[in-house]
Amino acid sequence: MSDFDTAIGAAASGMRAQAARLRHVAENIANSDTPGYRRKTVSFEAEMARARPTGSVAAGPVRLDQSPLERIYDPAHPMADPDGHYEGSNVDLLIEIADSREAGRGYEANLKMFDQVKQMSRALLDLLRR
Numbered sequence: 570m571s572d573f574d575t576a577i578g579a580a581a582s583g584m585r586a587q588a589a590r591l592r593h594v595a596e597n598i599a600n601s602d603t604p605g606y607r608r609k610t611v612s613f614e615a616e617m618a619r620a621r622p623t624g625s626v627a628a629g630p631v632r633l634d635q636s637p638l639e640r641i642y643d644p645a646h647p648m649a650d651p652d653g654h655y656e657g658s659n660v661d662l663l664i665e666i667a668d669s670r671e672a673g674r675g676y677e678a679n680l681k682m683f684d685q686v687k688q689m690s691r692a693l694l695d696l697l698r699r
Contacts, residue, residue, distance in 0.1 A: 575624060576686040582625035583679035586613050589628035590672040597660050598669075604641075604648050606658035608634035608665075634659055 593609045600606040616625040644653030
């Protein structure tokens with residue numbers, strides 16, 4: 570049964586990592602109009618046990634996108650400099666929507682793998698009961 574546990578653990582870790590990615594994408598979209606907001610990105614890292622890869626992944630540290638902030642001209646804005654500009658965010662909604670779809674599909678793929686392993690283990694138990 571350890572192979573089943575390993576497969577379920579890998580699928581569950583993938584779902585957790587994609588859920589973390591979706592949370593950051595949602596936060597980026599919510600703050601896309603916040604002045605000075607920098608887009609957050611998260612990478613995945615392989616989990617290790619006894620210096621060997623386990624097949625599981627985890628969300629890595631959150632990083633701030635260092636691309637330049639958009640300069641917006643609005644002299645009436647309270648954060649505007651003497652020239653009438655202020656720094657907006659560096660969030661591109663098109664990229665965020667694409668990232669959310671990719672993360673959603675990754676989550677669904679891990680969920681299907683989880684269900685398949687569960688069905689296989691149930692079928693094995695049924696065979697052993699006969």
